Amino acid sequence: MSDEITPELFTRLVELAALELTAEESNYLRGQLNGQLKAIAELERIPVPDDVPPAAHGLTFAPEFRPPLRADEAHVNLELAARILGQAPSAEEGYFVVPEIPHQEL
Amino acid sequence: MELCDFPAHTLVARLKAREISAVEILASTFQRIDAVDGRAPSTAPYTAQADDALKVHAYISLQRERALERARTIDAQLARGEDPGPLAGVPLSIKDIFCVEGVPSTAASKMLENYIAPYTATAVERLENAGAIAIGKVNLDEYTYGSSTESSAFQPSSRNPWDPARVPGGSSGGSAAAVAAGESVLSLGTDTAGSIRQPAAFCGVVGLKPTYGRVSRYGLIAFGSSLDCPGPLARSARDAALMLNAMAGADPRDSTAALAPVPDYTAQLDAGVKGLRIGLSPDYFRIRYPDPQTGELRDMDLPEAITAPVRRAADLLARSGAEIVENVPMPNTALAIPAYFVISRVEAASNLHRFDGVKYGHRTQKTVQDLRDLYRQTRAEAFGLQPKLRILMGMYVSGAQYAKQYYQRALRVRTLIRRDFEAAFANQCDVLLTPTTPTPAFELGAVYGDSVLMQYADLLAVPANHAGTPGISIPCGLDAQGLPLGLQVLGNDWDEATVLRVAATYEHLTHDEAWRSVKPMVLQ
Numbered sequence: 001m002s003d004e005i006t007p008e009l010f011t012r013l014v015e016l017a018a019l020e021l022t023a024e025e026s027n028y029l030r031g032q033l034n035g036q037l038k039a040i041a042e043l044e045r046i047p048v049p050d051d052v053p054p055a056a057h058g059l060t061f062a063p064e065f066r067p068p069l070r071a072d073e074a075h076v077n078l079e080l081a082a083r084i085l086g087q088a089p090s091a092e093e094g095y096f097v098v099p100e101i102p103h104q105e106l
Numbered sequence: 107m108e109l110c111d112f113p114a115h116t117l118v119a120r121l122k123a124r125e126i127s128a129v130e131i132l133a134s135t136f137q138r139i140d141a142v143d144g145r146a147p148s149t150a151p152y153t154a155q156a157d158d159a160l161k162v163h164a165y166i167s168l169q170r171e172r173a174l175e176r177a178r179t180i181d182a183q184l185a186r187g188e189d190p191g192p193l194a195g196v197p198l199s200i201k202d203i204f205c206v207e208g209v210p211s212t213a214a215s216k217m218l219e220n221y222i223a224p225y226t227a228t229a230v231e232r233l234e235n236a237g238a239i240a241i242g243k244v245n246l247d248e249y250t251y252g253s254s255t256e257s258s259a260f261q262p263s264s265r266n267p268w269d270p271a272r273v274p275g276g277s278s279g280g281s282a283a284a285v286a287a288g289e290s291v292l293s294l295g296t297d298t299a300g301s302i303r304q305p306a307a308f309c310g311v312v313g314l315k316p317t318y319g320r321v322s323r324y325g326l327i328a329f330g331s332s333l334d335c336p337g338p339l340a341r342s343a344r345d346a347a348l349m350l351n352a353m354a355g356a357d358p359r360d361s362t363a364a365l366a367p368v369p370d371y372t373a374q375l376d377a378g379v380k381g382l383r384i385g386l387s388p389d390y391f392r393i394r395y396p397d398p399q400t401g402e403l404r405d406m407d408l409p410e411a412i413t414a415p416v417r418r419a420a421d422l423l424a425r426s427g428a429e430i431v432e433n434v435p436m437p438n439t440a441l442a443i444p445a446y447f448v449i450s451r452v453e454a455a456s457n458l459h460r461f462d463g464v465k466y467g468h469r470t471q472k473t474v475q476d477l478r479d480l481y482r483q484t485r486a487e488a489f490g491l492q493p494k495l496r497i498l499m500g501m502y503v504s505g506a507q508y509a510k511q512y513y514q515r516a517l518r519v520r521t522l523i524r525r526d527f528e529a530a531f532a533n534q535c536d537v538l539l540t541p542t543t544p545t546p547a548f549e550l551g552a553v554y555g556d557s558v559l560m561q562y563a564d565l566l567a568v569p570a571n572h573a574g575t576p577g578i579s580i581p582c583g584l585d586a587q588g589l590p591l592g593l594q595v596l597g598n599d600w601d602e603a604t605v606l607r608v609a610a611t612y613e614h615l616t617h618d619e620a621w622r623s624v625k626p627m628v629l630q
Contacts, residue, residue, distance in 0.1 A: 005502065010498075013498050013501050013502055014498065016501050017455070017485075017494075017497045017498055017501050018459075018462070018478070018481040018482050018485055019482060019485050019486055019489070019494055019497065019498075020482045020483065020485075020486040021486065021494070025491065025494070028491065029491065029494060029495055029498060032495055032557045032558075033495070033498060033499055033502070035401065035556075035557065035558045036447050036499060036557060036558055036561075038401075038403075038558075039396075039403065039443065039444050039447055039558050039561075040444050040447050040448055040503070040512065040516075041444075042394070042403065042440070042441060042444040043441060043444045043445060043448070043512075043515050043516060043519055044515075045441075046438075046441070046519075046522075048515065048518050048519060048522065052518045052521050052522060053518065053521055054514055054517030054518050054520070054521065055517055055518070055520040055521040055524055055572075056332060056517065057318065057332045057574060058318060058332070058333075058520065058523075058524050058571070058572050058573040058574030058575070059317065059318050059319065059524075059573065059574025059575070059599055061319060061364050061366075064365065065319075065364040065365045065366045066364070066365065067356060067358070067361050067363065067364070067365055069361070070358060070361070080224060080225070083224040084224050084465075084466075086224075087221060087222065087224065087465070087466040087467075088464070088465055088466060089463060089464070089466075089467075089468075089469035090469070096464050096465060098464055098477050098480065099474055099475075099476055099477055099479075099480055100475075100476040100477065101476065101477045102476045102477060102478055
């Protein structure tokens with residue numbers, strides 16, 4: 001059986017995933033993906049009737065167990081904000097610093 | 107027996123009777139860590155040392171000063187006649203996937219190697235408010251992605267205290283190893299596909315996955331957001347119950363933490379099992395599993411060594427008044443791993459997008475062309491193979507042209523798995539009794555690298571994650587090689603109390619059996 005994820009498709013996935021891989025990593029990971037897809041093919045083994053809905057969660061909370069949405073209010077905590085910014089690899093004047101953002105002139 | 111080997115409930119009782127102090131309990135625990143844990147793991151290229159093979163390596167980091175300060179505070183509270191809480195003075199290890207303010211919180215990834223959390227996870231905060239003393243962060247598979255702890259970026263990874271040539275399971279491997287070796291009395295873990303129960307089984311301790319939504323995920327570095335459950339690892343059902351008492355309940359900071367009422371989980375522990383209907387399902391005894399040679403999936407009976415302790419447990423519980431219900435159909439059990447391969451990867455890929463070298467964590471030091479190049483280089487350098495594998499699979503099966511075939515189908519199969527549990531608990535039984543794992547702990551390197559075989563280590567645990575229902579693994583004996591085996595009790599939505607009651611009853615019935623007095627190899 002030919003591999004479902006070809007080298008070309010794999011390259012496209014790596015691009016979408018914002019990764020960069022060595023040849024050795026690519027070889028291993030593509031092999032594992034194709035191995036996993038063989039296991040995933042088991043999902044086709046049984047008929048799934050059309051009226052079976054998808055389950056985003058296994059357990060649907062009863063209405064009385066569902067927390068209400070919290071109020072959409074800002075809670076300003078400058079000390080915490082400073083601590084969070086303190087974790088940034090690069091920050092200046094309260095902003096995260098990043099290199100050039102790719103863009104096109106319209 | 108050292109103080110660090112006592113169960114939490116005994117330590118709390120002795121502490122409150124002023125027979126011992128929190129500082130003494132802590133000293134005993136650190137003494138054990140110093141004796142058995144070995145060198146601290148790091149992200150530097152790993153070179154094995156002779157001593158590594160003899161030690162447990164449960165911890166990534168220890169917070170000795172912080173812990174000592176808290177122990178002194180608890181002793182001072184007791185001296186003033188105050189009650190420091192139901193877990194007063196109990197040493198607790200934290201799987202390093204939870205944020206603790208001011209403490210390194212690494213997810214066992216190079217990506218977060220130097221990350222100091224700016225806030226504390228709700229589960230940790232509640233355990234500390236109940237008097238537990240967080241003493242350190244324990245190792246895990248990178249971002250929890252694995253079943254052996256071997257994928258951690260921090261090496262040497264944790265070993266099994268019963269045989270350090272074997273894995274402790276995973277992803278909460280450091281948690282289970284620490285509790286088994288007396289390096290912490292309790293541990294806080296997470297279970298996305300068995301990551302509490304499987305290592306608990308491998309290391310001979312108790313591990314409880316609560317109902318999804320029972321414990322807040324705030325401050326937990328997310329893997330599969332519809333599956334992740336924080337929960338206790340402990341040495342007895344009573345200790346797990348005490349821990350769940352402290353952690354459970356709604357949290358305004360997590361909208362998936364349910365408003366369901368939280369009972370006192372210790373209240374029914376001694377009530378016995380008279381009249382309880384305990385189900386056995388053939389679908390947990392005959393499994394679809396990869397052939398170790400060819401990798402092809404085939405149907406096989408679980409070995410007698412794995413199933414006999416479960417049948418024996420059923421007999422013991424029946425003699426105590428439980429009704430055993432045979433042949434409970436759970437026909438979609440075999441599809442739980444294939445569905446998990448899809449659902450968990452989509453959720454993992456989504457959650458991993460946030461690690462980009464901008465807001466926190468690793469950033470490449472290479473010169474980059476632009477922001478996109480920064481993302482690529484950063485993620486290439488700091489993610490290990492398992493996160494990369496999950497991102498790629500998640501991207502593929504959720505891609506527009508493949509989603510119907512894979513992601514949507516997996517979610518619909520999940521509905522079928524959920525319906526198995528609904529039918530069983532509505533009509534036939536109150537709990538299911540199963541083995542926790544298809545094998546005992548395997549040797550380091552024996553499975554790692556084969557991501558399909560590794561995933562199948564979770565096949566008896568993962569259905570409950572899909573369903574959102576609770577389950578516990580408790581020790582039920584040792585195999586011919588002296589390795590621990592786990593008995594799994596699966597329960598209905600929000601019914602951890604019954605699961606714990608069955609576990610406590612089994613513990614009571616087997617209390618005097620010889621295997622319970624055998625110590626892990628590292629303590630002999």
